[in-house]
Amino acid sequence: MDEKKYATLEKKISPKPQIARNMFTAFVTGGTICLIGQGISLFYTTFFDFTERTSSNPTVATMIFIAMLLTGFGQYKKIAQFGGAGAAVPITGFSNAVVSAAIEHKSEGYVLGVGGNMFKLAGSVILFGVFSAFLVALVKTILVKFGVVSW
């Protein structure tokens, strides 16, 4: 069986991904997570001394804490199963990636197990996040220097 034949055969047998359905569930799941986050943000601005701008810090911390608990009790994987990227992209997905890796490698010890493997998946997110932030800041600095935009 040559490569071409195999490719056509594989195409015929493998099930088609339900793209429209997946997109819809991801939209709903991501939207629901953001709605909860907005609710928490509103809670912090209403009952504590946070403005809309400064309330983002405690909101993110709370969302991470909730996702951590859900991951520990094995509920977050169900949400991720249903929502796909909708559950992976918000900060809760990042929290899930860190905590699940930490739980998985706990048997190997705290330093080389948990410490060494915690950021196996999430480390790349941090690296590329910091790097892209650096690039964007560089571009903006140059634009401000030439007077195209202001800070």
Place this chain on the structure above:
Amino acid sequence: MEGTIIRKVGLMMMSIILMLAACGTMNEDSIQIYNDTDEDIEEAKQVFENDDRLRKAVVVLHDDELLAGVTVGTFERFRKTKIEKDLKEKLEKAYPEVEVLVSADNKVVIETKKMTKIKDQQQLKKEIKKIKSLSEEQT
């Protein structure tokens, strides 16, 4: 079987959101003003009324300080800082001796609304100071 529960919850969530979205009407008094000085407040009222980017405005004028919390339209929130600056300039022109603070932040709107009901002068002053320090805070 795990999926069905989440699917049910998701469906319920959706229907609740759609139901709530249907009853978003706004017909309350859009400009609230509290004034305990002898400055003429009509001019400020005109500034807020003539700006169609705003939905609501709460204004407190006390001693030599003017505090304004405004709620902007949904897609105007991307230009919040510009709107704040515009309004501040206009108000400063109308009231040269008064120190003006305009903010489109929801927190300022909430606190200013509470302030309009305060009777105690000392406490009012304290609250204004608190809002000012809050609005200067960075992340």
